[in-house]
Amino acid sequence: MSDRVIVNQIRTLRFMAGEMSQAELGKRIGLTRQTVAAIEAGKYSPTLEAAFRIAEVFGKPLEEVFQWSRES
Amino acid sequence: MFGFSYIKSTLTYTKGPAMPHREKLAWMTLLLIAVTYGPYFVHVVLSPPTPGLLPNLPQLWLLALAAGGNGVLHILGRIALRVGAPEDARAPADERDHDIQRRSSMVAYYVMMVGMMVVGMVMPFTTSGWEIVNAGLLAIVLAEITQNGLAAWSYRRSAA
Numbered sequence: 001m002s003d004r005v006i007v008n009q010i011r012t013l014r015f016m017a018g019e020m021s022q023a024e025l026g027k028r029i030g031l032t033r034q035t036v037a038a039i040e041a042g043k044y045s046p047t048l049e050a051a052f053r054i055a056e057v058f059g060k061p062l063e064e065v066f067q068w069s070r071e072s
Numbered sequence: 073m074f075g076f077s078y079i080k081s082t083l084t085y086t087k088g089p090a091m092p093h094r095e096k097l098a099w100m101t102l103l104l105i106a107v108t109y110g111p112y113f114v115h116v117v118l119s120p121p122t123p124g125l126l127p128n129l130p131q132l133w134l135l136a137l138a139a140g141g142n143g144v145l146h147i148l149g150r151i152a153l154r155v156g157a158p159e160d161a162r163a164p165a166d167e168r169d170h171d172i173q174r175r176s177s178m179v180a181y182y183v184m185m186v187g188m189m190v191v192g193m194v195m196p197f198t199t200s201g202w203e204i205v206n207a208g209l210l211a212i213v214l215a216e217i218t219q220n221g222l223a224a225w226s227y228r229r230s231a232a
Contacts, residue, residue: 019192032160033170037232044230047167 008066010040013058029053093153094169095227098220101225102147104142105220109213112138113206121202131202135209174224180219187211 014020023033038044055065121131154161
């Protein structure tokens with residue numbers, strides 16, 4: 001098993017985007033707000049396409065939004 | 073300044089997202105199965121239908137009551153959920169919904185397959201009449217419980 005987990009900066013990026021709501025982000029990428037919340041909390045890994053869409057909304061490269069890091 | 077307002081924003085963010093609409097539907101389906109088919113099968117076990125008495129209208133009436141009651145309550149429940157959270161109900165299923173639906177349906181399919189093999193290929197050699205009907209119904213209900221139970225569990229497991 002991998003000792004790595006996918007972490008993300010969506011909470012920070014939403015804050016920096018004028019406290020964009022999860023519902024608004026979800027609407028822009030075609031996900032429900034509950035799924036956005038699950039991704040943000042690291043409980044659900046989005047498809048590659050959804051990950052690219054999230055990064056596109058914030059105008060960031062994928063690796064600035066999602067990282068594959070070692071479990072602490 | 074940025075750090076302070078970010079921490080404040082995070083601390084004041086306490087309200088988690090509401091349960092997804094499709095998870096509510098799964099829980100509602102499980103509840104309705106319990107209150108409609110539950111009493112039906114308890115009755116069947118406690119007082120099995122009289123063999124040879126066909127078409128056994130009292131038994132048919134009970135079955136219609138359970139199935140009809142389940143259908144009517146399901147429609148009312150869906151309306152209530154839609155009125156309670158119209159935006160969530162209108163939202164199309166997303167990739168997580170599809171993923172959960174696909175996995176739960178796949179497992180439920182095998183439950184249904186095993187049930188139907190027993191009902192259609194084994195039971196006709198050993199029994200007949202209402203026992204076969206009730207076993208068929210039980211297989212369908214078990215498949216429904218599997219699908220909705222797995223869906224509800226999957227949503228809970230990946231809830232924020």
